[in-house]
Amino acid sequence: PENGMRLALDSDTARVAWASRPLDPPEPMRDYWAEVPADDAEYEVLASVYDYEPAPLDPIAELADTIYGWPMERISFTGPDGTSRMRAFLFLPQDGRPPYQTVLFFDGYASGSPTFEAKNVAMFDAVLRTGRAVAVPVLFGTYEPYDPAKHDEGGMFWQPPEITVRWVNELRRAVDYLESRPEVDHQRIAYYGMYVGATHAPVVLALEPRIKVGFTDTGALHTWAAYPPHADPFHFLPRVRTPLLIMNSRYSTAWPYEESQLPMLEYLGTSTEHKRLVSGDYSDPVPFRDIYPVLNPWLDEYLGSVEGF
Numbered sequence: 001p002e003n004g005m006r007l008a009l010d011s012d013t014a015r016v017a018w019a020s021r022p023l024d025p026p027e028p029m030r031d032y033w034a035e036v037p038a039d040d041a042e043y044e045v046l047a048s049v050y051d052y053e054p055a056p057l058d059p060i061a062e063l064a065d066t067i068y069g070w071p072m073e074r075i076s077f078t079g080p081d082g083t084s085r086m087r088a089f090l091f092l093p094q095d096g097r098p099p100y101q102t103v104l105f106f107d108g109y110a111s112g113s114p115t116f117e118a119k120n121v122a123m124f125d126a127v128l129r130t131g132r133a134v135a136v137p138v139l140f141g142t143y144e145p146y147d148p149a150k151h152d153e154g155g156m157f158w159q160p161p162e163i164t165v166r167w168v169n170e171l172r173r174a175v176d177y178l179e180s181r182p183e184v185d186h187q188r189i190a191y192y193g194m195y196v197g198a199t200h201a202p203v204v205l206a207l208e209p210r211i212k213v214g215f216t217d218t219g220a221l222h223t224w225a226a227y228p229p230h231a232d233p234f235h236f237l238p239r240v241r242t243p244l245l246i247m248n249s250r251y252s253t254a255w256p257y258e259e260s261q262l263p264m265l266e267y268l269g270t271s272t273e274h275k276r277l278v279s280g281d282y283s284d285p286v287p288f289r290d291i292y293p294v295l296n297p298w299l300d301e302y303l304g305s306v307e308g309f
Contacts, residue, residue: 028224028226029223029224029259030221030222030223030224030225030226030259031259032221032223032234032259032260032263032267033263035234037234037235037237037238037267038229038235042229042235043235043236043239045230046229046230046235046236047206047207047236047239049165049230050165050168050169050172050203050207050230052080052081052082052169052172052173053082054080054173054176055078055082055083056078057077057078057176057177057180058077058078059075059076059077059177059180060075060076060077061073061074061075062074062075062076062087067091067121068121068125069094070091070092070093070094070121070125070128071091071092071094072089072090072091072092073089073090073092074087074088074089075087075088075089075090075177076088077173077177078173079170079173080166080169080170080172080173086137086138086139086140086170086173087137087138087143088135088136088137088138088174088177089116089135089136089138090133090134090135090136090181091121091124091128091133091134091135091136092133092183093128093129093130093131093132093133094128095131095308095309096131096132096306096307096308096309097307098182098183098184098185099182099183099184099185099186100131100132100133100183100184100185101131101132101133101185101188101189101190101299101303101304101306102132102133102134102135102178102184102185102188102189102190103124103127103132103133103134103135103189103190103191103192103299104135104137104171104174104175104178104189104190104191104192104211105123105124105134105135105136105192105193105197106137106139106171106191106192106193106194106196106197106200106201106204107120107123107136107142107194107197108193108194108195108196108197108198108218108219116136116138116143120136122288123194123288124136124192126288126291126292126295126296127192127292127295127296127299129309130296130299130306130309131306131307131308131309132190132299132306133183133184135174135177135178137170137171137173137174139166139167139170139171140163140166140167140170141163161227161228161230161231164200164203164227164231165230165231167200168200168203168204168207171204171208172204172207172208175189175208175210175211179210186210187212188212188303188304189210189211189212190211190212190213190214190215190299190302190303191204191205191208191211191213191214191215191242192214192215192216192217192295193214193215193216193217193219194216194217194218194219194285195217195218195219195285196219197216197219198216198217198218198219198220198246199219199220199221199222199233200233201214201216201219201233201244202233202234202236202237202239202240202264202268203231203233203236205236205240205242205244206236206237206239206240206269207236209241209242211242212242212243212302212303213242213243213244213298213299213302213303214240214242214243214244214245215244215245215247215295215298215299216244216245216246216247217247217285217286217291217295218247218248218249218252218255218284218285218286219248219255220246220248220255220260220261220263220264221233221234221255221260221261221263221264222255222260223255223256223259223260234267237264237267237268237269238267238268238269239269240268240269240270241269241270241271242270243270243274243275243301243302244268244270244274244275244276245275245276245277245278245294245295245298246261246264246265246275246276246277246278246279247277247278247279247286247291247294247295248261248277248278248279248282248284248286249279249280249281249282249283249284249285249286250279250280250281250282251281251284252284253284254284257279261277261279262277264277265277276298278294
């Protein structure tokens with residue numbers, strides 16, 4: 001009902017064109033029920049790849065603006081390698097009182113956007129309306145400036161493993177920055193990942209204990225992606241202890257329910273009462289109007305409701 005149905009007129013010309021096209025060999029499908037995550041010794045080696053020494057942030061306030069009525073700051077600070085600079089957008093709620101609960105947002109659309117535009121705010125507008133702040137790190141190769149050479153067609157889903165390490169550490173570095181802001185409640189930071197941000201959530205949450213609750217939207221374990229071990233979210237899943245809510249379409253073809261969504265929930269190391277899979281009759285991706293009635297109560301449950309909201 002959400003998407004409708006598309007019809008095509010059959011014709012000899014169409015059949016010949018379809019039958020004569022070159023076919024790619026089928027990609028092997030991963031069977032997560034048969035795979036075994038890394039043991040403790042192996043995991044220590046995988047996690048050590050993400051070690052970095054926090055350098056002074058040296059933050060610079062580059063831009064202050066208002067988008068859709070929300071105060072926004074664009075800040076740059078020292079990246080995880082200690083030499084490069086990275087950026088982040090910080091959106092503050094109109095109402096509520098600091099220190100603000102803050103949602104760290106991994107934007108899965110970022111690989112196709114040359115700039116951060118006002119329309120991107122629609123992805124988390126409902127979070128700001130609950131009196132929470134939102135931080136959007138500008139990950140390497142995305143936004144301002146966007147470099148298409150960094151990504152193949154389809155972008156962020158099959159990036160080189162060294163990019164995975166950089167992205168995860170840039171997200172952690174964004175937490176370093178949030179801890180430097182007195183307006184941010186350092187004990188109430190949440191993670192919201194969509195698409196790639198959802199598939200990589202196990203790596204982020206396993207390595208970053210300062211994040212107190214997680215939410216993923218339209219993404220789970222890839223059934224076709226052969227990651228190297230240190231970039232494979234599957235090996236990090238059992239080490240996650242953060243409360244996590246996973247939200248998907250029950251009929252997703254990219255993240256099949258039985259082969260992708262259920263294994264992610266099962267292998268997740270978070271205790272049963274603090275992990276949840278909401279897989280409903282949504283379109284794919286899940287519309288924002290269906291996300292926020294689920295997301296905001298989840299944040300209330302683990303961060304506490306915001307006074308006045």
